[in-house]
Amino acid sequence: MPNGLIVAAFGRHFILETEDGQRLQAHPRGKRSEAVVGDRVVWNTTQAGGEAQAVIESLQPRRNLMHRQDMVRTKSFAANLDQVLMMVASQPMFSESQLTRAMVAAHAADIELVIVLNKVDLPDAELARQRLQPYAAMGMPMLELSVKAEPAATLAQLTPLLQGRCTLLLGASGTGKSSLVNLLVPQAQSRVGELSQALQAGKHTTTHTCWHWLDEGRTGALIDSPGFQEFGLQQVAAADLASYMRDFRPLLGQCRFSNCQHRQEPDCAITKAVAESRISSHRHRIYLEILEELQTRRW
Ligand SMILES: Nc1nc2c(ncn2[C@@H]2O[C@H](COP(=O)(O)OP(=O)(O)OP(=O)(O)O)[C@@H](O)[C@H]2O)c(=O)[nH]1
Ligand SMILES: [Mg+2]
Ligand SMILES: [Zn+2]
Structure with a gap:
């Protein structure tokens, strides 16, 4: 049986790309639809x-899988990625909680994440830059763009980063x-139009994840995804959360208790670092919020 690549997913409907580049509508065999964009399938x-x-018929083994959930259901939404570009902006002003969640999800899936501050042509970009300061300080790869106002510079900056790799945009x-x-x-825009038309049959979701080749040789790809509100992390074990917080990592193992949750335990290296402003109090607050969620809520 032939192999193919999942290039778009709409619930139980998929677009599959054949090895010679043809795109077909596809459905999973049976009830379960575990395929996600980026999956290699038979x-x-x-x-x-x-x-x-x-x-x-079946999925090939995955190199990695990026998850995210919302209130309604689990969404694992792209597989076999080389990197994630997490796009933030000052308009709308980005949520630090969402940024942290995306970083945790990528870290848990062992995928590199680059923070991209877009719309730096806007005056309040400076505020966004300040809010990103702790992320720069913890060594997150970061770049600034103005996709609309500086298209040529954007192309020049991104081409080397994206070439030959599969990148998820979040x-x-x-x-x-x-x-x-x-x-x-x-040509992406027209293709998106065609795809959604092809899938009008009974489905009216407009939110979907979609794969775009960057070059004729089909070596690099960019995956567009729907903007999120919720970013649940139920795939992450509460006990592992701290190890996915990049700024916490160097201090782990230095708390008095080996099972310290870095809440209010005595001699906690993390809360001490927060008190001394070596870790941002926002990051600690977001950590506690996610921890609470992982320990109590089951979506
Ligand atoms: N000022 C400014 N506006 C931009 C820039 N890049 C994109 N925009 C505008 O931002 C708005 C949203 O852009 P989209 O590309 O649709 O955003 P998106 O992230 O795909 O949004 P969703 O599909 O809803 O997740 C549009 O009005 C763009 O023109 C930029 O560099 N500067
Ligand atoms: Mg969009
Ligand atoms: Zn601790």
Whole structure:
């Protein structure tokens, strides 16, 4: 049976790309639809209503899997990634909680994350820069863009970073992810239109994750994803959370208790660092909020 690549996912409907670059509508065999964008799959053809349809028979083993949940259901949304670009902006002003959550999710999946501050042409970019200061200090890779105002500079900055790699774009709604995709992949917009038309049958979701090749040789790809509000982390074990906080990591193992949760325990290296402003109090507050969520809530 032939191999294929999942390039778009709409609930139980998928777009599959064949090895020679053809795009087909595909459905999973059986009830479960575990495939996500970036999955390599084995597929087969069936006849449905006189039309040939692709059926996803099985998934190939994944290199990694990026998860995220919302209140409604678990969404594991892209696999086999080389890196995540987390896009933030000053308009709308980014949420530090969402940024931290994306960083934790990428770290837990062992995927590199680069913070991209977009819209630096806007006057309040300076405020966003200040809020990103702790992230720069902890050594997060970071770059600044103005996709709309400086397209040529954006291309020059991103081309070397994206070449030959598979990159997932993440970020809140309105940060400029699709603008970036359309700049880098000028034909992307029309293709998105075609795909959603092809999938009108019974489905009316417009939020979907979609794969775009960056080059003719199909070596580099950029995955656009819907902007998020919720960013649940139920795949993360509460006990591992602190180790995914980059600024906490160097201090882990220095608390009095080996099972310290870094809440209010005596002789906690983390709360001490917070008191001495070596770790930002925002980061600690966000950590406690996520910890609480992982220990109590099951979405
Ligand atoms: N000022 C400014 N505006 C920008 C820039 N990049 C994108 N925008 C604008 O930001 C708005 C949102 O851009 P989109 O690309 O749709 O954002 P998105 O992240 O794809 O949003 P969702 O699809 O909802 O998740 C649009 O009005 C863009 O024109 C920029 O560099 N500077
Ligand atoms: Mg978009
Ligand atoms: Zn501690």
